[in-house]
Amino acid sequence: MPSWVSKQDWVSVSSFSRAYRESIQQGYRDDVSTYLIVTLILGFIDGVANAACSATIVSILMTLIPGHESSITAWTEMFLGFGYMFGPVLGSLLFEVGGFALPYYVVGGIVLVLAFALLLIVPNVKPGSLAKGQETKDDTKPSLTIKNVVTSFRLSLPFLDNFIIYCGNGMVDSMLQPHMRKSAAQATQFQVSMAFLLMAAFYMLSTPVVGYACDRIKSPILFSIAGNIFMFVAFLFVGPAPFFPSLSASVPLLLGIMPIFGLGYGFVLVSTFSRAYKESVQQGYRDDVNTYMVLTGLWTASFHLGSFVGPTVAGFIVDAIGFPQTSQISMAVFLLMAIVDCIQYYCQGRKSKSRSQYENLT
Template sequence: MAAYSKRQWMTLVVFSIAQFCNAVCVSLQAPFYPAEAEKKGATATQYGLVFGIFELTVFLVSPIYGRFMSKWGPKFINNAGILTVSIMCILFGFLDRMDDTNTFIGFSFAVRIVEAMGNAAFVTSSFSIIAKEFPKNVGAAFAAMETFFGIGLIVGPTVGGALYELGGYTLPFVSLGTVLLCASMMTSCCLPSSGAEANADSQNSRGQFLAALRLPSILVSCFAIMSASISIGFLQATLEPHLRPLHLTPLKLGLMFVLNGSTYALTAPCWGWLCDQRLAPKTVTTFGAVVVVIAFMLVGPVPFIPLETTLPLVISALVIHGVGFGAELVSTFAGAHRDVLANGFPDDLNTYGLVSGIWTSTFALGCFVGPSVGGMFLDAIGFKWATLFVAALHLLVALLTSLYMCLKKDEKVLYARVHECLSQTKDERNSLLFPASEECDSTYGSAGSSQENLPSIY
């Protein structure tokens, strides 16, 4: 970080603050919206879908933002997105005025859909700008920004629960939505403009999108991202009903929702550093998946483990989940950017927008499936049996990433050759003994001796 330029510091600080405020609003509903929905006569399946529709919308619109990132401009997309989220968060606080179940659920869906469109714009554009501004330290910069997102996940339920106790349902949404509104104004004024925002060729962008999805490494990463987000979405919709027999106060219940977020915030920089400097990202992904399996075996715990549901056991499981969840998210984001560059995609804003759109969209798909399926499973078989669904998914992630690494043992050699290609001048590349010169020139162009466009691979 000592080598970061003033522009890089400004970008990182602005996005970190915005991510913090965004996370506060995103995590706000979890401790008390399910109980409020049940007062209106809604079922777990219905309010689970309210959580899920947000992420389904993000899943559908994120690739669109990624595809047109250069044409519309990442700063404009970012500013419009965060402003929309703040306004919709405030409006969500007035839903308790509606007593009819169908009206309450219907307006919940409407507000969350518009809010999701803004959130997708903000997240996709911020990830694209971060990847562009920090080409050598994508993992570390992403992890630093996500640390503030994790802190926001701590503050949101905690402060939200306290404000709910103090002033009822409306106060948390209006108060914290206003804070995000102020953050959106700061972002608009302080975020540096991103250069090289030439109009993108829509047809070419579509071809690149499909080409990226055909890469086996990207498909494996997408499944890992989706499974990680399913785990957090599942807990959003089902943890509060699971903890009701423990008779926690709203404030204590809010604190339960911050445990995995706080652990994620603390460990994300470590995972970013490891992915940039020490380990292959898919090794970190495999470790994270195994850790999440352990967490979901304990959080219930699963019926075949002879343990009772106790507060210390749930706390331990949520902390373990935060460790594994962080490993999966950071490693998949850093790894996806490296994979597309190593497979010949141009090192420009279009590619960053493309990868960020895929990552955000896939993450959102899991966050839709998690609470939606979680609510249905909670109604049908109960929380303890339902956790097996998430544990099985992550066991499959661990197996797939391990299998991929076994089948792609030459990948480290490939990345090493790419590193050597980009570190040479064109004449030096032509004199390399191994036939990498034509491969480098055709794939990466004349990069010269500069390594500005080179991500750290191993």
């Protein structure tokens, strides 16, 4: 083993090498071009399937369980987090037991069984269906469209918040590991894993709580403001900021920051959908499955776009100026989003107060 390769890195590389050698031995093609083409095609199919599944299932649940829109989103994201946590573990175990192909056969079989189960279990909610418990359809209200969202700042701002939070999360996911390993922290691979585990744990714990609260408060934007402030503080210390000369990157500091990342991520993620839904209802659009489909589709698109843009842009910037300086750019962006959300919250308060005064006069 080369002296500059850590034991953890060597295990990771050797595991991949074993999987690669076994795939070749089992008759799979050793062709980089074919691999890249097939990977892109499968990635595209996976993205379409993921968007279609998440948008439709969430919309159906909102129709069947009205009044709990934020909680449905929160619980969906919590189980998605569980999947991201236990998926690599399950895949590793299956690989050790049955080799390269077994994880794909098992997971693919489970997905296929679930697809048929959905046909039997989930009710057929047709386009235009009202939420359960609503007796009549008000045809005087317009149907929400993507154009309505894009042309309304109050409707589009939650999706911008969602995009930004996923950009920040993408940067952390892709850049934190080399930062922890190569900075003054000199973290081990186990400590890096613990950092991501702490962030995921606090994210999953916060989402159902925030969802429950957003369903019951008038201004879920307060959670977006708090979440952006959490992300601002987390990026302030993850570098840490150059204007803290006596503070350097260390394992205790980075592990202590990870829960703040998880809380900020969960706060913004859940509250953005609640804000968009309540704003669409306030603006007089129909409260039906079509509205849910538009909102969930745009919400899903915004976080997938952020997941792509975040690590891609961060990679170029980190190569150019380094991780601490890049984290300060992210810090400034989240501070700006917190200020914009505060302005919107103030304007909403003024508008609500003016409406109440007008109603009292009439």
